[in-house]
Amino acid sequence: xxxxTAGARDSGVVAWRxxxxxxxxxxWLLAGTVQPIMFVLLFAYVFGGSLGGAQYREFLIGGIFVxxxxxxxSFTVIGLANxxxxxxVDRFRALPMSRVAVLLGRTTxxxxxxxxxxxxxxxxxxxxxxxxxGSVTDALLAYAVLLLFSFAMxxxxxxxxxxxxxxxxxxxxxxxxxxxxxxxxxxFVSAENMPGPLRAFATWNxxxxxxxxxxxxxxxxxxxxxxxxxxxxxxxxVPYAVGSAxxxxxxxxxxxxxxxxRVASR
Amino acid sequence: MxxxxxxxxEALVKTFGTNRALDGVDLEIRSGRVLGLLGPNGAGKTTxxxxxxxxxxxxxxxxxxxxxxxxxxxxxxxHAIGLSGQYAAVDENLTGYENLYMVGRLYGMSRADASxxxxxxxxxxxLQEAAERPSKGYSGxxxxxxxxxxxxxAAPPVVVLDEPTTGLDPRGRMETWEVVxxxxxxxxxxxxxxxxxxxxxxxxxxxxxxxxxxVIARGTSDELKAQVGGERLELVAQEPExxxxxxQVLDEVGSGSPHTEERARRVQVPVEVGxxxxxxxxxxxDAQGIEVYDVALxxxxxxxxxxxxxxxxxxxxxxxxxxxxxxxxxIEQGARG
Numbered sequence: 106x107x108x109x110t111a112g113a114r115d116s117g118v119v120a121w122r123x124x125x126x127x128x129x130x131x132x133w134l135l136a137g138t139v140q141p142i143m144f145v146l147l148f149a150y151v152f153g154g155s156l157g158g159a160q161y162r163e164f165l166i167g168g169i170f171v172x173x174x175x176x177x178x179s180f181t182v183i184g185l186a187n188x189x190x191x192x193x194v195d196r197f198r199a200l201p202m203s204r205v206a207v208l209l210g211r212t213t214x215x216x217x218x219x220x221x222x223x224x225x226x227x228x229x230x231x232x233x234x235x236x237x238x239g240s241v242t243d244a245l246l247a248y249a250v251l252l253l254f255s256f257a258m259x260x261x262x263x264x265x266x267x268x269x270x271x272x273x274x275x276x277x278x279x280x281x282x283x284x285x286x287x288x289x290x291x292x293f294v295s296a297e298n299m300p301g302p303l304r305a306f307a308t309w310n311x312x313x314x315x316x317x318x319x320x321x322x323x324x325x326x327x328x329x330x331x332x333x334x335x336x337x338x339x340x341x342x343v344p345y346a347v348g349s350a351x352x353x354x355x356x357x358x359x360x361x362x363x364x365x366x367r368v369a370s371r
Numbered sequence: 372m373x374x375x376x377x378x379x380x381e382a383l384v385k386t387f388g389t390n391r392a393l394d395g396v397d398l399e400i401r402s403g404r405v406l407g408l409l410g411p412n413g414a415g416k417t418t419x420x421x422x423x424x425x426x427x428x429x430x431x432x433x434x435x436x437x438x439x440x441x442x443x444x445x446x447x448x449x450h451a452i453g454l455s456g457q458y459a460a461v462d463e464n465l466t467g468y469e470n471l472y473m474v475g476r477l478y479g480m481s482r483a484d485a486s487x488x489x490x491x492x493x494x495x496x497x498l499q500e501a502a503e504r505p506s507k508g509y510s511g512x513x514x515x516x517x518x519x520x521x522x523x524x525a526a527p528p529v530v531v532l533d534e535p536t537t538g539l540d541p542r543g544r545m546e547t548w549e550v551v552x553x554x555x556x557x558x559x560x561x562x563x564x565x566x567x568x569x570x571x572x573x574x575x576x577x578x579x580x581x582x583x584x585x586v587i588a589r590g591t592s593d594e595l596k597a598q599v600g601g602e603r604l605e606l607v608a609q610e611p612e613x614x615x616x617x618x619q620v621l622d623e624v625g626s627g628s629p630h631t632e633e634r635a636r637r638v639q640v641p642v643e644v645g646x647x648x649x650x651x652x653x654x655x656x657d658a659q660g661i662e663v664y665d666v667a668l669x670x671x672x673x674x675x676x677x678x679x680x681x682x683x684x685x686x687x688x689x690x691x692x693x694x695x696x697x698x699x700x701x702i703e704q705g706a707r708g
Contacts, residue, residue, distance in 0.1 A: 111479070118476045122465065129464040129505060192460035196521070199424045201449035202477040 112203035119197075119210025123184065124217060137180065137218060141173040141226045148293060149233045156294065157329050159234050164329050166235040167319035168292030170226055171312050174219050174255035175287050181215045181262030182279030186272045189368065208361055212259040219255040223248065238324030247322035250346050254315045257353035264357050267364040292316050295328045308336045311349035317342040376435075377402040377529050377560035378423065383432035385418055385584075392418045393429065394584035398562075402528070405551070405561040407575030409568065409677070415584040416564040420533045423562070424454045437528045437560075450478075453522030453530045461517050463507040467498050470506060471520055478525040485524075492520040496550065512543030519550055523559075530554060531562045536570060548573060568673035578673075582681045595676040601626075602645040604652065607665040608636040617663075620655045624648045636664065645670075 127134055148169065149162045157164070188194045188207070197207050237244045262279060269275035289307050290296070296307035307313050317339050320327045327334050327342075338345045378400040385393040393415045400406040408416050421427035423434055425445040434441040437451035461470050468489050475485030493502045496516040501509060506517055515535065522530050532551065536544040551574050554561055565571050571578050572592045580588040580595070588595060604625065608617045614631060617638050621629040625640030625648065632638075642648035645668045656663060 115477055118473055122462065122469075122473050125469060126462070126464045191463075192456055193462060195426055195456065196454070196460040196474075197477070198426055199449060199452070199454045200474065200477045201446055201479070206477075 108203070112205055112209065115203040115206030116209035116213055119206050120214040120217070123211060123214035126184075127214070127218065134218070134221075137177060137222055138225050140176070141169060141222060142229050144173065145169050145226065145229045145233060152293070160326060161329055162234050163236070163325045164320065164327075165293065166226075166230040166233075167323065167325055168290075168316045169230075170223060170251055170319055171254065171316045172287045172292045173222060173226060174251060175258050175312060176280070176283055177215060177219050177222060177255060178258035178262035179276075179279035179283065180218060181211055181259045182266040182269065182275045183272065184211055184215070185263055185266030186269050186275030186279075189267070190272050194368070204366065205362055208260075208263050208358075208365055212256060212263060215259045215262075216252060216256050219252060219259075223251060223255075235325070239322055243322040243324070246343070247319045250315060250318050250322070250343065250350075253347065253350045254311070257350040257357070260354055260357040260361055263361040264364060267361060267368050286310070287312055290316065291328075295330070297328070309338055311346065311353070314338045314342050314349065315346040318346040375402050376400070377404075378406075378434075378436055378562060380419065380423070380434045381432055383419065383422060383429045383434065385415075385422065385427065385429045391584050393422075393432075395432070396581070396584065396586055398579055398586070400560055400562060402560050403555070403558045404576045405555055405563055405574055407571030407578040408562060408564040408581055409566070409571045409578050409673070410564075410581035411566055411681075414581045416566075416581060417533060418584075419581070420454070420531050420562070420564060423448075424452055424531060425449055450525070451527055451529055453525065453527040455515075455519045455522040455530070455532050455535060461506050461514055461521065464505055466503050466505055467493055467509070467517050468502045470517060471524055474521045474524045480525075488524055492523060495553075496520045510543070511539050512546050515539060515543060515547055516550060519547070523554070527559075529560045529562070531564075533564050534566065535563065536565070536567065544570075568677060572673050580677060580680055588676075588680050592673065595673060595680075596671045598676060598679065601671070602642055603639050603669045603671075604642045604645065604648050605637060605639045605665075605667045605669060606652065606656075606663055608638070609662040609664045611636055613661045614638065616659060616661055617656065620652050620659075623655070624652045 145166070148165050153161045153165070185194075185208075188197075194207060239247075265279055265282075266275050269278055289299070289303050290310040290312035291307055292312055296304050296313060299307055317327050317334065319325075321342055327339065334340055334342075376399055378398065380396055380398045383393045383396040384391070396415065396419055398406065398408070398419070408419065410416050418427065422429050423436060423441060425441055425448055428442065436448045439447040439451055441448045462473070465473065471489035471492055472485050475488050476482070478485075480488065490499075490502075493499045496519065498513060498516060498520070501513060506514060509517065519532070519535065522532075535551070536547050539547065548570070551561065551563065555574075561574075563571070563574055575592070577589065577591050578595060579586045588598070590598075604621065606617055606621065608614050611633070614633060614636060618629050618631050621638050621640040624642065626643045627641040629638050629640040649666065649668055653663065653666070
C-alpha cells in the first residue's frame with residue numbers, strides 16, 4: 106500500500122474515533138454551536154441598532170462565519186492536548202501507522218464539526234434577516250472558501266496543541282490569540298475607522314479578506330456603508346483568501362508534523 | 372544476532388538534562404520467554420520500554436525487536452511489538468469493541484479482519500459483556516485487560532508490559548497475572564517491567580534488576596535469591612531475660628552468627644537446613660524450660676535480593692545505604708514503598 110493511501114486510511118480511522126468522542130460528549134459540542142448563535146444574536150441586536158440595523162446584520166453574518174470557524178481551531182488545540190495527556194498519542198505513536206494520521210485525522214474531524222457549525226449559523230443568519238443573494242455556484246464557492254479557511258486554522262491549532270505543556274495551557278493558549286486576530290479585522294466592523302497600524306493589520310488580515318470573500322460571493326455588502334472596497338486585498342478577496350489559507354496550511358502542516366515527531370507524552 | 376533472541380539492547384544510554392536515565396543497558400530475551408525488568412521508580416524501566424517501542428531515541432546504543440533495528444527501521448519494529456502501558460491508554464469514550472477495532476485498523480487490517488479480531492480478544496479477556504459500553508465505566512482491572520488486549524491485536528511476536536499491575540487492586544492484579552500466563556503459553560516473548568518483586572518472581576523466567584540506569588544483576592529468581600543466602604530462622608522470646616539463652620541456642624544450631632533485636636525480643640540466624648535447625652532449636656529451648664512467643668522460618672525473598680544488591684529496599688529510590696548492615700549478615704526484610 107502506498108504511503109498516501111495508508112495515510113488517508115489511517116487518518117480516516119482517527120477521524121472516526123474523534124467523531125465518536127464528540128458524539129459521546131455532546132456537551133462539548135454545545136459550546137461550539139451555542140457560541141456562534143449567541144454571537145449572531147448579540148451583534149445583530151446589541152450592536153446592530155447603532156451600526157445600521159438590517160443592513161448591518163447582513164454585513165455581519167459573513168464576519169461571524171469566519172470568526173466562528175477560527176474559534177473552532179481551539180477544538181483542535183484541546184483535542185490534541187487531551188490525547189497527549191492521556192497517553193493516547195503514545196499508543197498511536199507505538200503503532201505502525203502513518204505519521205501524519207493523528208494530526209490529519211484530527212483536523213479532518215474538526216472540519217466535520219465546522220460543517221455542522223456553519224449549517225447551524227446559516228439557519229440562524231436566515232432567521233435574523235441574512236440572505237444569499239448571489240448565484241448557487243457563488244454560494245457553494247463561499248462555503249468552500251470558509252471550510253478551507255477553517256481547515257487551515259485547525260492546523261494552527263494542531264501546532265499550538267502540540268507545543269502546549271498541559272491541557273490547561275492549551276485551553277487558554279488556544280483561545281487567547283484568537284481575540285486580537287479576529288477582532289482586528291472587518292469581521293464585525295469595517296476597518297476604515299480603526300487607527301493606522303490596526304487598520305493596516307485588519308486590511309491584510311486573512312480573517313478580513315475571507316469575510317469579504319463570503320460577503321461578495323453571498324451578494325452581501327462588503328462594507329456597512331456599501332462603498333466599494335478600496336484596499337488591494339479586498340479587491341482580490343477570493344484569490345487572496347484562498348491563497349492565505351493555502352499559505353497557512355503550507356507553513357503549519359510541516360511545523361505540526363515536525364513537532365509531532367518530537368513530542369513525548371507529558 | 373541469533374534467531375532465538377527476540378529482544379536485545381546493547382549499551383543503551385539516555386540522558387535527560389543532567390540525569391543519566393540509562394547508563395549502558397544491555398538486555399537479551401530469548402523467544403517465548405518472559406524477562407522481568409525489576410527496579411524502583413526512576414530506575415530506567417520506562418525509558419528502556421520507550422526506546423524499544425520507538426517512542427524515544429537513545430543517545431547511543433542499539434536495540435532490536437524480532438530482528439528489526441528499532442532505530443534504523445522503526446516502522447518494522449512497531450509491527451513486531453505490542454505495548455501495554457503503565458497507564459492504560461484506552462480511549463475512555465470508545466467502547467471496548469471500538470478500541471480494539473481501531474487498533475486493528477491502524478495495524479492495517481481490513482474492516483472485517485479488525486472486527487473479527489476485536490471480538491476474539493474481547494471473548495478471550497472476558498470483556499464480551501462490556502464490549503458495547505464506553506470503557507469509561509470499566510473497573511481498573513477491566514481497563515487494564517482492554518489495554519492488554521490492544522497490545523495483542525496484531526498478535527505481535529513481542530509484547531511489552533510496562534508495570535501492568537501498578538495501581539490495581541489485588542483482584543485486578545491476579546486477573547492480569549493470569550493473562551500474562553496465557554500469553555506465555557502462546558509463545559509470545561514478553562518484557563515485563565515491575566517494581567513488585569513477587570510479580571517478577573511469579574511471572575518471569577529471568578530477571579534483570581535495574582537501578583539508576585544500570586542492570587545491576589541478572590539471572591533467574593532462584594539465582595538472585597541464592598546471592599542473598601539461604602534460609603533464616605527467627606525466634607521471639609516470651610520474656611526479655613530469656614534472650615541471652617535463645618541467642619546462645621541459635622548460635623549453636625545456626626550456620627552463622629545470630630542477630631538480636633532486644634526491644635522486639637527477636638533473634639535471627641542463618642541456617643543450612645531450616646526445618647531441622649528449627650526442631651533442634653525448639654527441642655533445646657524446651658529442655659531448658661524456655662517459652663517461645665513466636666517462631667518463623669524465612670526463605671529469602673526477592674526483596675532481600677534487591678536490598679542486598681542496591682543497599683535499599685525496593686521501591687525506595689532515596690533510601691540511605693544499608694549495605695553495611697546487610698554485609699554483616701543481618702538482613703532486614705525489605706519493605707515495599
